[in-house]
Amino acid sequence: MFVAYSRTFEPPSHDDLLATIGGTPNSSAGRPAPGNPALPSAVFATPDLEAQTSDTIEFGWRGTRGGVEFDLLAYHAWVENELLSLRDASGVSLGAVNAGETRHLGVELGARAQLSERLLASVAYVYQDFRFKDDALRGDNRLAGAPPHVVNIGLAFEATPRLNLAVKAHWLPSETPVDNLNTLHNDAYGVFDLRAAYDVSDKILVYLDIKNALDQGYASSTLIVDQARTDQAVYIPGDGRAIYAGASVKF
Numbered sequence: 695m696f697v698a699y700s701r702t703f704e705p706p707s708h709d710d711l712l713a714t715i716g717g718t719p720n721s722s723a724g725r726p727a728p729g730n731p732a733l734p735s736a737v738f739a740t741p742d743l744e745a746q747t748s749d750t751i752e753f754g755w756r757g758t759r760g761g762v763e764f765d766l767l768a769y770h771a772w773v774e775n776e777l778l779s780l781r782d783a784s785g786v787s788l789g790a791v792n793a794g795e796t797r798h799l800g801v802e803l804g805a806r807a808q809l810s811e812r813l814l815a816s817v818a819y820v821y822q823d824f825r826f827k828d829d830a831l832r833g834d835n836r837l838a839g840a841p842p843h844v845v846n847i848g849l850a851f852e853a854t855p856r857l858n859l860a861v862k863a864h865w866l867p868s869e870t871p872v873d874n875l876n877t878l879h880n881d882a883y884g885v886f887d888l889r890a891a892y893d894v895s896d897k898i899l900v901y902l903d904i905k906n907a908l909d910q911g912y913a914s915s916t917l918i919v920d921q922a923r924t925d926q927a928v929y930i931p932g933d934g935r936a937i938y939a940g941a942s943v944k945f
Contacts, residue, residue: 698752706743706777706790713779713789715739739789744775746792764805771798778874780920795827796837812852820844832874839918841870856893861886873922880929883912897944902937909935 715736750771757764775792800822807815822844824837836842845865853859863886869879886908891901914932922928 695756696752696754698754700750700752702746702748702750704746704777706745710743710777710779710790711740713739713741715789741789741791743777743790744792746773746775746777748773748798750798762805762807764803767802769798769800773798778920779918780874793826794829796825797827798822798824800824814850816848816850818846826874832876835874835876836871838871838874838876838920839916841866842868858889858891860889860891862889863887870916872916872928873919875921878922878924878928880913880916883910883932885910885912885932898941899943900939900941902939905936905938906932906934 715738748771750769752767752769754768755764755766773796775794776796777790778793779790800820802821803817803819805817809815820843822840822842824840825834826832826837827834829835843866845863845867847863847865848860849862850858850860863884865884866882867884868882872878872880885906888904888907889901891899893899910932911934912932913929915930917928917930919926919928
């Protein structure tokens with residue numbers, strides 16, 4: 695078991711201190727939206743930024759209980775002047791700002807269990823609650839882009855001494871905010887991967903992987919904006935079903 699305290703200091707980067715702004719996703723910086731070259735518009739933002747600092751307390755525990763190996767970590771971070779890169783409703787950069795005070799807390803859990811002589815199970819769970827704290831505009835909203843729950847589950851089965859079968863599930867059971875005003879969210883989703891591996895000999899292994907076996911339609915990630923519109927293109931689609939076959943050889 696362990697308990698730790700840390701304090702961090704992060705100065706703004708060059709990209710934070712000098713950012714191109716304005717324009718549209720289809721035009722250069724400095725063009726207003728809608729684009730009109732006759733109208734003046736700023737090309738660069740040079741914000742006066744403070745360094746980001748944080749105080750973090752962590753608690754961890756690693757052990758084995760009843761044949762289950764586990765790792766547990768819990769943390770709470772108080773962040774001052776968090777650096778945020780913001781975009782407008784069309785996805786164009788607004789440059790960086792200091793968010794004031796924000797709070798980051800979470801729990802991370804990993805566990806492995808040998809359910810039988812041939813069946814191995816594993817799970818990894820992450821809970822994270824990242825929020826503004828008494829922000830004048832955003833209140834105690836969640837920070838955009840951070841899913842509250844992330845779950846990964848795996849089962850591996852030794853069908854024969856040479857054939858191994860596995861299934862993995864990647865699951866986000868709750869929606870994730872796209873913008874800091876929490877007006878638009880990415881839906882929850884879950885995808886399954888399958889794998890079969892066969893040891894032809896001590897030196898040759900052949901395998902077949904099926905990613906997103908159920909061909910689930912989902913957005914694997916999104917743009918992160920300050921205030922979103924319901925009609926803007928913020929969703930980045932995840933891969934559909936994909937099949938990979940290959941071999942590995944040891945020399």
